[in-house]
Amino acid sequence: MPKHVIDPNQWINLYSDYLFNYTITRVNDKDMAQDLVQDTFVAGLKSMKNFKGEASERTWLISILKRKIIDYYRKINSNKGKAEVRMNYSGDENEGDWLEERVADPYDKTAEDSIENTELGIAIDKCLEKLPAKQAQVFEMKTILNYETEAICNELNITASNLWVIIHRARTAMASCLEKSWF
Amino acid sequence: MSNKFFIPCKEANHVCDKTQYKEATLWEKIKLNIHLLYCKACRKYTKNNAKLTKLITKKPVVLDASAKEQLKAAFEKELAKQQH
Secondary structure, three states, X not given: OOOOOOOHHHXXXXXXXXXXXXXXXXXXXXXXXXXXXXXXXXXXXXXXXXXXXXXXXXXXXXXXXHHHHHHHHHHHHHHHOOOOOOOOOOOHHHOOOOHHHHOOOOOOOOHHHHHHHHHHHHHHHHHHHHOOHHHHHHHHHHHHOOOOHHHHHHHXXXXXXXXXXXXXXXXXXXXXXXHHHHO | XXXXXXXXXXXXXXXXXXXXXXXXXXXXXXXXXXXXXXXXXXHHHHHHHHHHHHHHHHOOOOOOHHHHHHHHHHHHHHHHHHHO
């Protein structure tokens, strides 16, 4: 098996979306996730010489990111209760001795999953582009951004029944557009 | 009596759309389901509609272009520092 090489010039293009998705499902805060991804890239850059080529670049970056996410939660926690007693490893030797550290992460997205999801995202965007502008706008606000019906009506100056007609047309069009490959 | 329980396809589809956003009332959903018992076309529409909702929720969030640019700029600064 060829050894994995590291090339930071391509990192942003190749992995930023993947890392961002990974983070957003865990921290649930867009800005924070973005910061964490950035920290990860920078940290990766700094410890590039430690990269042994045993795992792929992406796996390696994810392992850094995981640490960053854990640190983030630690920081929040330490702000909450300073008097809390924390159990921790007593030394380097015992690292990983906690049982939960040794179990595989069931929420870890597999590569296949993420590829499929990326393709789905592209397909949805393509179909959205095909919709008439107004339909796409309303559909996006309602379905993807989850705005309240009332808020959309106020903003676009339409009635609720207008909105539902537009939604209905958009949904029908979206369904038939996605039907071939995704239904 | 008949229009208390039986609704036309147009209304059924409307209720179905509302259901996708959890905005239909219980009574509306009951009427929709009665309609679906005998209407094949609406059954198909309902099925596709639910599938569409599921697909949309699975759509991954991507970084928007400006955020990516920002990320890139910060990263390149760091990269330049590293190489010198």
